[in-house]
Amino acid sequence: MSDLEFGGMSIKEVEMDGKYKPPQPHWYELYAQPCVAELLGSALFIFIGCASVIENVDGTGRLQPALAHGLALGLIIAILGNISGGHFNPAVSLAAWLIGGLNIMLLIPYWLSQLCGGLIGAGLAKVMTANDRYINATGAAFTSITDDGQIPSALVGEIVMTMFLVLAVCMGAINEKTSSPLAPFCIGFTVTADILAGGAISGACMNPARAFGPALVANYWDYHWVYWVGPMVASLLAGLAEGNLLP
Numbered sequence: 211m212s213d214l215e216f217g218g219m220s221i222k223e224v225e226m227d228g229k230y231k232p233p234q235p236h237w238y239e240l241y242a243q244p245c246v247a248e249l250l251g252s253a254l255f256i257f258i259g260c261a262s263v264i265e266n267v268d269g270t271g272r273l274q275p276a277l278a279h280g281l282a283l284g285l286i287i288a289i290l291g292n293i294s295g296g297h298f299n300p301a302v303s304l305a306a307w308l309i310g311g312l313n314i315m316l317l318i319p320y321w322l323s324q325l326c327g328g329l330i331g332a333g334l335a336k337v338m339t340a341n342d343r344y345i346n347a348t349g350a351a352f353t354s355i356t357d358d359g360q361i362p363s364a365l366v367g368e369i370v371m372t373m374f375l376v377l378a379v380c381m382g383a384i385n386e387k388t389s390s391p392l393a394p395f396c397i398g399f400t401v402t403a404d405i406l407a408g409g410a411i412s413g414a415c416m417n418p419a420r421a422f423g424p425a426l427v428a429n430y431w432d433y434h435w436v437y438w439v440g441p442m443v444a445s446l447l448a449g450l451a452e453g454n455l456l457p
Contacts, residue, residue, distance in 0.1 A: 248294045254286055255279075256331030264343050276401075286298065301418065354409075354413040365436055368439075375400050415441065
C-alpha cells in the first residue's frame, strides 16, 4: 500500500481535507457593496449630467451635455465597475439580468439604488447651480417633448438609442468573447453619440434614473412615461437578442 492508512483514510486524503480553503465572500461584498456602488455612481453621473445641462453655455448646443454625460459615465464605470458591474441605469440592469450577467436577487435593489442615486444627483445639482439658471433649464428634466405629435418619434428614438447603449454594455463588458478593457469609455462614447444624434428629438435619456431624479426635484412630469417605456422596452428587446449571441 503506497499511502499509510489512518482511520479508514489515507494520510494523503487527510492532508487534502486539511488544506486551507479560502473564505466565502461576506454578504456585504455580495449584496450591500454593489448597491452602494450603484447609488454612488448614479448620483455622481446624474449630478454631472444635470449640472452640464443647467450650466450649458450659450452656443454649445448639445455638445456640452453630450461630452459631460459620456465622459462622466465612462470614468465612473472605470472606477466602480469592478464592484457592481457599472450599470447606473435600470434599463442596463434589466438587460444584464436577462442575459445572465446579474443575480436576480440584486435586480430590484439595483433599481432602487439607481433611482435614489438619481434623486441625490439631481438634488446636488439644484443646490450647486444658480436659481435662475436652474429654473430656465427646468432642473435638467427632459422637456424635448411638448405635444402628443412628438411621442412616436421620441419613443422610437429612446428605444433605438437605448438598444445601442445596452449593446455596448452587454457585448463590451459582460460577454467574455467580446469584452474589452476599453469598455467603460466605449460605453461613455455611446452615450455621447446618442445625445449628439438624438438629443433634439427626445433628449436622449436612455436611463429612467436620469429622468426620474430631475423630474422629482423640479416637479416636472410632462411625458415622463416616455423615458421609462422607451428604455425598458429597448432593454427587453436587446436582452432577448443578445441572449442568443452570448455563449
